């Protein structure tokens with residue numbers, strides 16, 4: 022039976038029960054995901070949909086805080102630990118509300134990287150004593166919003182990316198007579214590790230160079246504002262694959278810390294950014310879809326290095342600010358899709374059409390099929406690959422007919438099947454042959470869009486664990502590639518949670534099943550906001566669930582996804598245009614029933630609906 026490495030990548034939040042269903046688990050309670058799917062269907066929500074488990078945000082926050090608390094005790098670190106959540110990772114209001122709810126006891130704050138994000142942050146119920154940090158490139162309006170935040174009494178720190186920004190902030194201060202705290206984002210020469218390592222290093226797009234730090238200090242002195250600077254910040258990139266790079270960055274930041282202290286800055290916090298990796302593949306390796314370390318190891322290494330660095334430079338222990346996002350958010354959401362059909366090619370000997378003058382490669386294929394045996398099968402299989410290629414070349418040159426081509430495909434399929442049957446009889450591992458594997462893998466057409474559900478899979482080939490949500494008490498008898506319903510050849514999932522094996526490219530799945538929900542896990546970070554509406558397949562339905570007092574399923578909220586009208590509106594087909602144009606085309610027909618039927622599709626879900634409606 023296949024377990025899809027669920028114990029390795031799920032941090033214990035998901036597992037398979039005896040009935041072969043995937044369950045979500047928390048504090049000794051568990052719910053089969055099929056129950057959630059049923060609840061969603063009862064609310065009229067069809068697939069694809071996002072299931073949110075807000076309690077998993079709470080679990081990750083607790084784990085994260087405890088790890089830092091424990092590390093501080095272990096290394097007797099006297100500075101505090103303050104976390105802010107970068108809302109770019111998931112700005113969904115329900116998500117942020119739950120995050121702040123679970124983060125209340127820990128004074129969990131937020132980080133904003135744009136005007137809209139800061140606006141959302143300023144209207145959120147941030148716990149008392151929680152920090153707000155502002156990153157990214159800021160125009161005067163962004164800076165003014167931060168000043169308004171300060172006037173509202175928030176503990177807000179504007180992290181300066183350039184001297185120009187500081188000039189802007191000081192200008193506003195002159196008018197408003199209020200100024201938020203100031204942080205410097207510093208440009209480190211140490212680089213991160215992994216896919217986002219370019220976020221740091223001397224060539225990085227962010228941060229102040231040594232010269233710019235000195236200019237900024239002079240400017241602040243001039244306006245008697247040096248005491249407003251209380252934070253140094255760096256971020257070495259998301260999904261750090263090994264923690265050594267973070268230790269190096271802290272040491273380098275320590276040198277800058279000591280230097281700016283000599284110049285009169287009283288830095289209260291070192292903000293080490295985010296970057297804790299999520300082990301999407303469950304391989305605990307330094308590969309791009311994984312992370313070698315746990316949260317606990319990360320916290321220990323950070324706190325130990327901070328203590329060591331402060332000792333070395335004789336510094337007061339600063340507060341450690343973290344901006345981890347991915348590791349907090351990823352686990353709480355999964356996308357549920359379902360199988361529309363398995364698309365195998367229709368190759369069957371019964372479709373063979375005998376013709377009079379068969380071309381040579383076809384005769385060779387026939388011969389190979391007839392005389393293939395246990396001794397020569399590998400040789401004959403390799404010959405067949407060549408004959409198939411010859412036939413393809415002849416076809417493109419117009420030297421054989423479509424019937425010949427089809428006959429060739431059918432014979433080749435038969436040869437492949439015979440090769441596999443002989444290999445299996447002899448106990449040989451045919452899966453090693455990439456061509457055979459590819460040939461065997463069938464396309465599992467699923468009702469979703471890769472571009473909307475897991476845009477990182479398309480854009481940067483990020484891996485997300487995928488598995489069927491039921492029937493796991495039966496062996497998987499097929500290999501599949503998950504494809505979506507977009508009209509795009511990129512709408513295919515290219516990598517699965519099995520690195521270094523053939524099953525990274527193909528997913529073990531079951532043969533034809535009437536009811537076959539498939540879950541795409543760890544989609545809670547970045548995917549929703551990066552989602553695009555390729556083919557006008559829009560935002561998905563969603564349902565948020567919790568455990569009730571008896572440990573049973575409780576639906577907290579649900580939301581309809583985009584309709585046809587919503588996505589058209591988004592592309593500037595406003596209501597007036599839709600109404601005028603549709604009236605214009607139907608005017609001369611005098612068929613109100615047809616008009617109503619046409620218009621009814623404006624309210625349709627953008628994804629496939631089982632059996633449709635009349």
Ligand code: PLP
Pocket residue numbers: 107110156256258259260294295296297344345346347348
């Ligand atoms: N802080 C800053 C400045 C970032 O740019 C990012 C994202 O790359 C983060 C925090 C969050 O990183 P992660 O989600 O990897 O923890």
